[in-house]
Amino acid sequence: MKKIQVVIEERSDEAQDVVRLALRRPDGESLPAFTAGAHIDLFLPNGLTRQYSLIGDVGETYCYEVAVSKVANGRGGSSCVHSTLNVGNTLDISEPRNNFPLQPGHNRFLFIAGGIGITPILSMIRYCERQGWAWQLLYLARSRAHAAFYQQLAAFGADRVRVHFDDEAGHFFDFSNGSLVVEPNVPIYCCGPAPVMKAVGEFSSSHPDNPAYFEWFSPPAGTETEVGTDQAAAAxxxxxxxxxxxxxxxxxxxxxxxxxxxxxxxxxxxxxxxxxxxxxxxxxxxxxxxxxxxxxxxxxxxxxxxxxxxxxxxxxxxxxx
Known part of the structure; x- marks a missing residue:
């Protein structure tokens, strides 16, 4: 895997326990092009490698931006980012890869983001704006304080950005109550924690005219890939x-x-x-x-x-x- 050395040019707090890093090459040269929904590997000082979505505009390759949520009881990646990485530090990253691309053939989209799942969605929204495509976002978060990039997104207007904060509503968002309406043939793109992904999966199953695409943070519990993981693993x-x-x-x-x-x-x-x-x-x-x-x-x-x-x-x- 080709590694690219970058320097942290900016660091900012974007929400409670969410930090944004802006990464550039030390020589100022452009970084490799990427597509909306792409991610990079960060090779962290503690020896771990972690993937984070690129949140910037695909047309701006002079700098990569990532946002990292500090995960309580995590495996050490996010805590290293939050406690160790500062402006002026150098580290290695990978070239961009995309497991969650916008599929061709559409110019209208419904995005659903839960918490830090807004990160790949943010680059998709910026790409839609660049292309002049129509989009709507449902943004779910525990609270207003935990909603990264909320002010940026709210500026698009309530007709395009709908928010739900659990603490203010007093409950999780209910996908079964009919308040979320999606027109036929509009694809759904979703990223977030497992409960959100499961709820959106159930919602999409009742909307067969709306193809749905998901970016998981971790393997979905209780699901199967090509074969069940409990199937005997033959030699x-x-x-x-x-x-x-x-x-x-x-x-x-x-x-x-x-x-x-x-x-x-x-x-x-x-x-x-x-x-x-x-x-x-x-x-x-x-x-x-x-x-x-x-x-x-x-x-x-x-x-x-x-x-x-x-x-x-x-x-x-x-x-x-």
Missing amino acids: FDIKLQRSGKVLHVPEGKTILEVLEADGYELPCSCREGMCRTCETGVIEGTPEHRDYVLSKAEREAGRTMMICVSRARSPTLVLDI
Whole structure:
């Protein structure tokens, strides 16, 4: 994975426990282009790698902006950002990747964001504005104080931005009460915590004329990818195309773990099939996909897989390693 060194040029508090970082190259050169909904990896000083959505305008590549919510009882990524990273610090980032792009064929959109899930949605809204496309946003947050970029978004007007603050309403937003109306053929894009995603998933299932797309923070509990994660994980072999080496992947071990045990240092981050960092080409064999990022077409093609979670349907996989 190509790494890019950047310097933190700005740091600001955008809401309670939400910090924004503006990142530039030390030499001032442009950063790689990105598309709305894209994210980058931050290689943090504590050794962790974490993914954060780019919130800026896709036309402005002199600077990347990310916003990070401090997660209570998290795994150390957000707390490192909040406590360690300051203006003037340098760090490495990845090139942008996009698992949550705006799909072609539409010029009207309904966005639903829960809490810090506003981050990929923010770049989508900015892109829609650039294109002159129609959009509406439903923004859900625990409170006004926790709603990052609320003032920026409210400036678009109540006809386009609808907000719901749990503390002021006295309850969570109810998607079943009929107050949220979406016209046919308008796609729904949603990012937020699991309860919001689950509620929007149920809402979209009752609106079959509205395609829905989701960006998850973590693997959705109680759901299945291509196969249930509780299905027996049969053993299989992998052959490494470049060296010809054959390795055995037993039950209870992932491809990534087997490769690491054999001395390979491969890019990875989430180890949950969420971020696409460990994506690996498949030369021969049939993968058993257990990730949350590949499209239906990509799954059916079987030419790539996430080696942190996915396995094999065939006795052997030949990988582009």
